Amino acid sequence: MKILLVLACSIAVMSPGGLRFVPFVLLLGVGLALSEREWTRAVGLTATAIVMWALGWVLPLWWPNAFTAIVAIVCIYLIRFVAAIGIGMHLIGTTSPTQLASALRAWRIPRPVSVTLAVMLRFFPVVSAEAASVMDAMRLRGLAGANGLLRHPVLTLERFTVPMIAASLRASEDLSASAVLRGLGSHRVPTAMHPPRLGTADLLLVLAVAVLATAALILPALLT
Structure with a gap:
């Protein structure tokens, strides 16, 4: 609904x-x-x-x-x-990723679509949390702020982007391992605890x- x-x-x-x-x-x-x-x-x-x-x-x-x-x-x-x-x-x-995947299975949505949406729903909050952690680390080192962005915009973006790329890759690997453990790649239809x-x-x-x-x-x- x-x-x-x-x-x-x-x-x-x-x-x-x-x-x-x-x-x-x-x-x-x-x-x-x-x-x-x-x-x-x-x-x-x-x-x-x-x-x-x-x-x-x-x-x-x-x-x-x-x-x-x-x-x-x-x-x-x-x-x-x-x-x-x-x-x-x-x-x-x-809506949790598990609930979303269960609902999409009930709709007979193709597995590639349902798995992609479920992983996206779990991935974006992880990226948001990682971005907040990177910003906190930059503030502790005095690298974040309007002054730094105005003086060295490219350097500031580099200092934020590089850790975010590494954190996103690490989060994607963790989510992929979690998806395999949950049986998302299996050909059998998993049973929902709360249909x-x-x-x-x-x-x-x-x-x-x-x-x-x-x-x-x-x-x-x-x-x-």
């Missing part, structure tokens, strides 16, 4: 008339973040949407010129991605999406 929700919301907001769905997708993304107690994500998503709304709709009316028109066009385009990313972050934050099933939370999510979709279709007609 979470995968279908991401696909449906992405298609809705990226369609030619997708701006009407953007506020409701944002509302759904904030509601999902609050249900997970992810207060930072909820506040960040709300603040980003408010800033883009102010720059895209309010600023051109208050200060009309060519610059604000360009900013408005960019914000009106990017706010669609913000809405879709809010739903995608719910999928990433609440994906449609539950009460999924039904409530479908009901909430139906209500928001109906409101997105009806409210613009009523306002006009």
